[in-house]
Amino acid sequence: MHQQFPAPEALRDTIACFWHTRPDSTEFEVIPDGYAEIIFYFGGQCGIFANGAVQQLPSPFLMGLLDQPVRVSAASQLDILGVRCFPWTVFDLLGLAPAKGPHAFEHPITRLHTALAVTMASGGGVAAAVTQLQQYFLQTRGGMPVDNTILKAGAAMLSAHGVLPVSAVAAAAHASVRTLERKFKRSSGHTVKDVAGLMRFEQARNQLWRDPDTNLADLAQALGYTDQSHLNREFKRYSGTTPAAFKSGVRSIISTRPLP
Template structure:
């Protein structure tokens, strides 16, 4: 089961959505594939670990450059807060970093017990309401207008926009935009755009594994099919052709 919930209006410039997943795993390992978002993750049920080290709940799943393999025993229920990469650290009041899965100490951890009660009772809407109210009360800083405009342009173009055009949409110089992106997310505009575009390619191949790779490359703004293949393999560890074949099976 997977559900997504729209955040209240005052949070929408920083938080994409809240989500809930209830999933039983047939094996101990499961893979988290890169996408264009950062997630604050609360989990319930079996333990969750990375490379043999237990992850606390909550933990931060920052932007990934390659898949991460996590381990659990059987079943996990997750409440997630999906943030834009240029807002997640401001939402939490943490310094930016490029370390993917990340543990942190933060007052938001006080939600673990009440969220556990809601999830155990099947009251998922109540759990999401608790998380939503917490961030409303915390009142995260308003998103920098340059970052907001740049992010909106990148999202609309699904990452297929040159940095110079993103800067123009944000009414900023490339240098200023890159500095603000690095300060807010730890990544460059090109890094985040690449992940956004990969996510679009992966989603299309998941739903339409028979799609022409040449046509997909052109549609998503890659130079050619070879460019798509290189970028796809960079983030997923396999070529788009191999991914589509695996999906068809």
């Protein structure tokens, strides 16, 4: 059960969308992609597997960019509300220093959890809770420092799905490569190449999920990988599995789905 809600126009340079999901299992895996997420959850304790144990996380927590899959464990079935942010804007939006992976954070938005829980349990449900989140960000977005270089660079990367070389991203942002890298690292905690690599992997993963019969050599060329071996290495780096194994897994899921 997954729902996605578009961000209001005034937030679209900062927030990609809002979403809700209700996983059908109390343990599930989160695969890296090109976004950072503010995660609210309701229904029980939630944590991640780390060093052989479950590390509890509060609601909300921040899921920074990942460089490998993360295994999530919950005490019971969860309702999850997410704010999908661009990694080059999320920390300025919250006034925080950049950080990687899933972690707790201190910010006034954490106080929204109780109000959102009440709304989720009421007649308004998910849609009303998403509206609350949207209103919160519409009211606070004005206090966010705006760096047009970063916004232009991010827009260029999104348009090209991470395929542009760093020099082309810098040109689109009207900045030198050195200036862009410095500003990008300050805002996201990552290099342009790091984020572009995740964006490109996400495109590959999504395409194979939509069509597991996609030719890998053609996909590598379309997404700007040097060759299929390059795609294989990057895909395994971020997902822990090869594109061929991922395709096989998708086919297995499709084959076990009941006919409509």
